[in-house]
Amino acid sequence: MPDFAPVAARLAESAEANREALFELLHIPSVSANPDHRGDCRAAAEWVRDFLANAGCTAELIDTGSAEEPGHPIIFAKSPRIDGAPTLLVYGHYDVQPPDPLDLWTTPPFEPTVRDGKVYARGATDDKGQMLTHPLAVAAWHATHGGPPVNVTFVIEGEEEVGSDHLDAFLESHREELACDAAVISDTSQFAEGVPAICYGLRGITACEVTVTGPKADLHSGLFGGSVRNPANALATILASLHDAEGRVAVDGFYDDVRDLTPEERAAWAALPFDEQGFLAATGSPALTGEAGWTTLERRWARPTCDVNGITAGYQGPGPKTIVPSKASAKLTFRLVPDQDPDVILAAVRQHIERHCPAGVTVAVKPYHGTPGVMFEPNTPPFEAAKRAIEAAFGTPPVMIRGGGSIPVVRSLGNTLNCPVLLLGWGLSSDGLHSPDEHFSLDAFQRGALASARLMWELAQEA
Numbered sequence: 001m002p003d004f005a006p007v008a009a010r011l012a013e014s015a016e017a018n019r020e021a022l023f024e025l026l027h028i029p030s031v032s033a034n035p036d037h038r039g040d041c042r043a044a045a046e047w048v049r050d051f052l053a054n055a056g057c058t059a060e061l062i063d064t065g066s067a068e069e070p071g072h073p074i075i076f077a078k079s080p081r082i083d084g085a086p087t088l089l090v091y092g093h094y095d096v097q098p099p100d101p102l103d104l105w106t107t108p109p110f111e112p113t114v115r116d117g118k119v120y121a122r123g124a125t126d127d128k129g130q131m132l133t134h135p136l137a138v139a140a141w142h143a144t145h146g147g148p149p150v151n152v153t154f155v156i157e158g159e160e161e162v163g164s165d166h167l168d169a170f171l172e173s174h175r176e177e178l179a180c181d182a183a184v185i186s187d188t189s190q191f192a193e194g195v196p197a198i199c200y201g202l203r204g205i206t207a208c209e210v211t212v213t214g215p216k217a218d219l220h221s222g223l224f225g226g227s228v229r230n231p232a233n234a235l236a237t238i239l240a241s242l243h244d245a246e247g248r249v250a251v252d253g254f255y256d257d258v259r260d261l262t263p264e265e266r267a268a269w270a271a272l273p274f275d276e277q278g279f280l281a282a283t284g285s286p287a288l289t290g291e292a293g294w295t296t297l298e299r300r301w302a303r304p305t306c307d308v309n310g311i312t313a314g315y316q317g318p319g320p321k322t323i324v325p326s327k328a329s330a331k332l333t334f335r336l337v338p339d340q341d342p343d344v345i346l347a348a349v350r351q352h353i354e355r356h357c358p359a360g361v362t363v364a365v366k367p368y369h370g371t372p373g374v375m376f377e378p379n380t381p382p383f384e385a386a387k388r389a390i391e392a393a394f395g396t397p398p399v400m401i402r403g404g405g406s407i408p409v410v411r412s413l414g415n416t417l418n419c420p421v422l423l424l425g426w427g428l429s430s431d432g433l434h435s436p437d438e439h440f441s442l443d444a445f446q447r448g449a450l451a452s453a454r455l456m457w458e459l460a461q462e463a
Contacts, residue, residue, distance in 0.1 A: 004457045006144040011136070011450050018136050018449065019119070019442060021051065023112040025094070025128050026121040032072055032095035032162045041158045044094040045073045048156050051135055052077040056142035057154065064159070064166035071166045072158030076174070079138055079152040086459045087151040089180040089419070091409055092131030092187065093160035096123035097434045104436035117442055124440035125427035130186035130448065131156065133426060137452035148453075149460035153178060160187075163369060164409060171416040182382035183413045184455070186448065188403055188425030195273060196394045196451075198386055199423035200378040201402035202410060203301070203335045206342035206370035210238065210353055211329040214361045218314070219324040228324060229360030232313035235328040238363070241356040242306050242332075246292040249306045249334075251352045257339045259375075261302050269297045272399055282430055301402035305335040335404065342370030371408040376420050385458035386422045393451035424451065 011018070030044035031037040045061055052059040057077040064071030072095060099109035099122045107113040109122040119129070134154070141148040155178070157167055171178060191197040214231040215224070244250045276296055280288050290299040299305075309332065314325030334345055350365045357363040376383070378400050390398040403423065410421050426448030432438040 001460060002145045002149055007140045007453050008450060010140040010144050011453060015446055022129055022132055025132060026112040026123055027110055029110045030095050031098050032159055033098055041072045041095055045075055045158055048094055049075050052154060055135055055139035056080060056147050062170065074170055075154060075156040077154040080147040082151055085150050086463050087153060087180040088456060088459060089153045089178060089183040090134040091183060091185045092156045093127050093158065094156055095158040095161050097161050106437055118439040119442055120437055120439045122438055124438050125431040126433040127187045129440040129445055130426050133186060133448035134452045136449040137456060140453050148456040150456050153180060167409060168412050171412055175416060178417055180417060180419050182420050182422055184422040184424055186424050186426055187407060188423045189427050189429045190425055191272060191399050191401055193428060196390045196398040197401045197425065198383065198398045199401050199403045201375040202373060202407055203337055203404055204342060204371050204373035205333055205335055205406040206346045207333045207368035208346060209329060209331050209366040211327060211364045212361050213327050215326050218326050221322040221324050224324050229358060230324050231328040231361050232325050234358045234361045235313065235330060237358055238353055238356050239308055239330060247290050251348050253348050258304060258337055259339045261298060300404040302337055304337050304340060307333050309333055336373050338373040338375045342372060371406055371411050374410050374414060380420060381462050382420050382422060385462055386424060386455055389451050389455035389458050392454045393447045
C-alpha cells in the first residue's frame with residue numbers, strides 16, 4: 001500500500017496553485033441555460049478534460065444531443081488501470097446557474113474575488129469548487145505515486161443546471177465501462193461550519209404548472225366583475241386547498257407511502273448541533289412553520305412538502321388596471337421522501353386540483369420533471385471509508401444526515417450502476433448557491449481535496 005504522507009504533503013505544497021486552477025475554471029461563464037454561452041460551456045469542458053489529462057488520466061469529451069439539438073459535452077476520464085483494485089466513480093458538473101441579477105453582486109460573478117478566506121464567483125460552491133477537489137486529489141496521487149491506489153472514473157457533465165437531459169442515455173450506453181464499487185458526488189453541504197457531513201438520503205421531487213382559464217380575454221372589472229368567475233380568485237382557492245390548518249398537504253393519499261423515521265434517526269438528528277434561531281435568522285423569515293408534530297430538521301429532510309414556486313395572473317405593471325384576467329397560473333413543486341412515487345403523487349395532485357376548481361373556469365395541469373427520493377445504508381464499507389477520510393482531513397468525524405433537495409443523478413447512478421453513492425459536501429448551505437455573491441471557503445476547498453485523496457487510500461485498504 002503506497003504511503004499517504006507524500007500525497008498530503010503535495011496537496012499542502014500546491015495549495016496556491018490549486019486555488020489558481022479553481023479561479024481559472026470559475027472565470028469561464030459556463031451558463032448552460034443560456035444559448036449565448038454554448039461556447040463557454042465547451043471551453044469549461046475542455047479545461048476539465050485537459051486538467052484530468054495532465055493528472056495522468058485518459059480523458060475525452062463526449063458530445064451529447066444531435067446536430068439539430070446539440071447538448072453540452074460530458075467529460076469521461078479514467079485513471080491508470082490497476083487490476084483487482086476497487087473502482088470509484090466521481091460525478092460532478094461544470095455548468096452553472098445564470099448570475100442574474102447582476103446588480104446584487106458585490107464583485108462581478110465571473111471575476112473570482114477572495115474576501116475573508118472565501119472565493120466569490122458563480123459556481124464557486126455549485127459545483128466547480130467542490131467538483132474540482134477530486135481531480136486535484138488524483139493529480140496529487142499522480143505527482144507522488146504515478147496515480148491513485150484505486151481505479152477512478154470521472155463523469156463530469158454540463159447540463160446539471162438544466163435537467164441533465166442527456167446523462168441517463170450516456171450512463172446506459174457506457175454501463176459496462178462505468179461499473180464501480182462506489183460513486184462520490186460533492187454537490188451537497190457540510191452540516192454546519194466545522195461540522196462535516198455525509199448525506200445518506202435525499203428527497204425526490206415532482207413538479208407541475210396549474211393554469212386556470214376563464215373569459216377569452218381580459219375583461220373590464222367594473223362591467224364584468226362579479227358576473228363571471230375571476231381565474232386569479234379561482235387559482236387562489238385551489239392553492240389554498242392544498243394544505244390543512246396543521247400544515248399537512250391535503251391531497252388524498254399524499255402520505256400513504258411515506259417511510260417513517262426510525263427512533264434511532266430521530267434521536268441522532270435531535271443530538272445534532274442545530275441552531276434553530278440561527279437558521280431562522282439566516283432565512284430572514286419572521287418565524288419557522290411547517291407540518292405539526294415534526295422538528296425543523298425532520299421537516300427539511302424526511303417529510304414531504306408542497307410549495308408554490310411562482311404565480312402569474314393579470315396586470316402586473318405600474319399603477320392599477322381594473323380587469324378580470326383571462327388566465328392565471330402557478331408553478332408547484334412537491335418534495336417527496338423515500339417510497340413515494342412521483343407519478344402517483346402527480347396523479348393525486350391533478351385529481352385534487354380538478355376537484356377543487358370552482359365552477360365557471362377550466363383548469364389544466366402540465367407535468368414537469370420528477371424523481372423519487374433515495375436512501376443508502378450508511379454502515380457499509382464505502383461509507384465507513386468515507387467517514388475515516390473526512391475525519392482525517394477535517395479533524396473531526398462527520399455527522400450522518402439526509403438532504404432536503406433532489407439530485408436526480410443519484411437515483412440514476414444507483415439504478416444504472418447499482419452502486420452506493422457517497423454524498424460528500426464540502427460547502428455550506430449558506431454559500432449562496434443560485435444566488436448573488438455565491439462563495440466557497442478556500443479552507444474547505446483544501447480540506448475537500450485532502451479528504452478525496454484520503455478516500456482513495458481508504459478504499460484501497462478495504463480491498
